Amino acid sequence: MRKILVSILSIGIILALLGIGTIAYFSDSETASATVTAGIINLQVDGSDTWSETYSIDDIKPCRVKYINLTLHLEEGTNPARIWFHIKNVVDSGGETSDAELEADPSNEINDISDQILVDLHLTYWICGHSVSSSKWIISESDGLTIKDLEYQYINLTYDFCGDTYEIFEPCHDIEISISLHLKGDAGNEYQGDSTTFDIEFYAEQVDGPGPQ
Numbered sequence: 001m002r003k004i005l006v007s008i009l010s011i012g013i014i015l016a017l018l019g020i021g022t023i024a025y026f027s028d029s030e031t032a033s034a035t036v037t038a039g040i041i042n043l044q045v046d047g048s049d050t051w052s053e054t055y056s057i058d059d060i061k062p063c064r065v066k067y068i069n070l071t072l073h074l075e076e077g078t079n080p081a082r083i084w085f086h087i088k089n090v091v092d093s094g095g096e097t098s099d100a101e102l103e104a105d106p107s108n109e110i111n112d113i114s115d116q117i118l119v120d121l122h123l124t125y126w127i128c129g130h131s132v133s134s135s136k137w138i139i140s141e142s143d144g145l146t147i148k149d150l151e152y153q154y155i156n157l158t159y160d161f162c163g164d165t166y167e168i169f170e171p172c173h174d175i176e177i178s179i180s181l182h183l184k185g186d187a188g189n190e191y192q193g194d195s196t197t198f199d200i201e202f203y204a205e206q207v208d209g210p211g212p213q
């Protein structure tokens, strides 16, 4: 009897080693394809994706105000952002020389006119689907800030406006910007004919970014 049992066990072991009698398992699998695409932030100035306007402000004089007006928008269907205003690359020059300037500035050395031109910044903010706007002075005359003071400073344009969309500029928003420029009232003849050139930049960054560095 023992021999028979040993024989049966031996046959079982041999069959197992030969793979005979392997157990099957029911199964199923599903497969889908995936594509990952980066998002877009596309700031438009006066409706242009590639804004490169040249603004010429001529004949500035004490107590007269000149304006640059423009509108910011984000392309529909793209990401919201935060927006900054930035002046950079300020270069002053002596320009033309009048008799009066020669008396006040005989060597044509007093040409820091960018430090004599005050900048005000006024925003009108249009929110999606609203027929009314919000307005705010971001920089007012009482701040006393000149073009030179603002060089390389980033001025945040997206705050204090949007209620539940606080600090976020949405693609359906518009920001109308009025930049006013006026020569200080005490700027004398030494600045006649002088000029300054500079770049205006608007910087848009995704809302959870750290802002300009």
Ligand SMILES: [Ca+2]
Pocket (backbone or CB within 6 Å): 094, 101, 105, 108, 109, 110, 111, 190, 191, 192, 194
């Ligand atoms: Ca001068």
Ligand SMILES: [Ca+2]
Pocket (backbone or CB within 6 Å): 094, 095, 096, 097, 098, 101, 190, 191, 192, 193, 194
């Ligand atoms: Ca001059």
